[in-house]
Amino acid sequence: MKGVFLDRKTFPETISTKPIASLLSDYREYDVTTAQQTIERIGEADLVITNKVVIDKPVIEACSSLKLICVTATGLNNIDLVACKAAAIEVRNVENYGASTVAQHTMALMLMLATNAHHYRDDVSRGKWTNSDIFCLNHYPIMELSGKTLGIVGVGGIANKVIEAARGLGMKVLLSERKGAQHVRPGRVAFSDMLATSDVVSLHCPLTESTSGLISKKELQLMKSHALLINCGRGGLVDELDLVQALVSKEIGGAGFDVASVEPIEANNPLMIASLPNLIITPHSAWASTEAMNRIIAMVAEHIAVFQTS
Structure with missing residues (x-):
């Protein structure tokens, strides 16, 4: 699988994403991604990881290889779930991590x-x-x-x-x-x-x-x-x-x-x-303990592994 993390900067560098990278043949990370950059950066990826970058209907229609979206948060308001369902794209979030x-x-x-x-x-x-x-x-x-x-x-x-x-x-x-x-x-x-x-x-x-x-x-x-x-x-x-x-x-x-x-x-x-x-x-930092962020990465890796074996 090819994967891309669109807003890696939402996690500090001290939080390793190796558990995710080890599951993918091609993996890219971007610190931040604007709406204008989203389609180009997803490209032919099978997997996109996002925290707050919006994945809406135009993005979904333009990225035909996309099969799985992993959100590194609980809320899914930045994902067009209706469009994902129509395109048979699975969406996974993280719950009870923090x-x-x-x-x-x-x-x-x-x-x-x-x-x-x-x-x-x-x-x-x-x-x-x-x-x-x-x-x-x-x-x-x-x-x-x-x-x-x-x-x-x-x-x-x-x-x-x-x-x-x-x-x-x-x-x-x-x-x-x-x-x-x-x-x-x-x-x-x-x-x-x-x-x-x-x-x-x-x-x-x-x-x-x-x-x-x-x-x-x-x-x-x-x-x-x-x-x-x-x-x-x-x-x-x-x-x-x-x-x-x-x-x-x-x-x-x-x-x-x-x-x-x-x-x-x-x-x-x-x-x-x-x-x-x-x-x-405080700056929306309540979620961001080291332990909670490591749990998020582990949960995303688990979602990917389950998808790969399903």
Whole structure:
């Protein structure tokens, strides 16, 4: 099989792709690939590996040798699945490779906001502790998470790991029903009730037509004034301008985001312009532990090996 990896740069060089290369007679890697370069670079390859490069109907129709697409992510929104089915092209993604990693990042954002650790760290580096007239610094408020309520939106491996970690800290957990649902299933609470009751809300659902703008002005107004909003899911789940306004007016206590509506985040994104002390933004890095990335490569290699023997 001939294969090509279109956006190898989404993995650092320290992550080896030898498990993939060893299965292929001809294997090429490109750091990044633009839409204009995609067809040419796929060429007569049987296999294409992509993380975020779009493989749409025109690409599929132009690349007649293509038999297998491996996505080095869980989401398949960059692949035209209908066109792939029509062309008898198999599509494989990677699932459950980073539940512990993303949950760890979720908890890190939650803990930083709750403890204001990032602000205390900055003050120490600026010499404020050295010049303090008492033994400590305690001018930023600290929220004790034990006994507080965490509202979880979404289900799956990541959500389960976050629940496990939160309960380890002594938090109570509420599982949210879908927004707008007519009936509340056993073990869940209505979406609006979850927002009003929770001290921390964490989003772990996919971005779909029904979840786009899941959290906007109305939902933010339902939350407690000290509540924290954590989003390690997808940027489009939250109206970013409404969030900034809620943070400025202190309708909620803080937010930690690892995602943005457009990525890489644009300079004119409201989250970037605001520069708020109660907002932490990380660069969609929650997934990217060394262990998780190595698992992804191993899973892609396994998909290829299975395809070759089928």
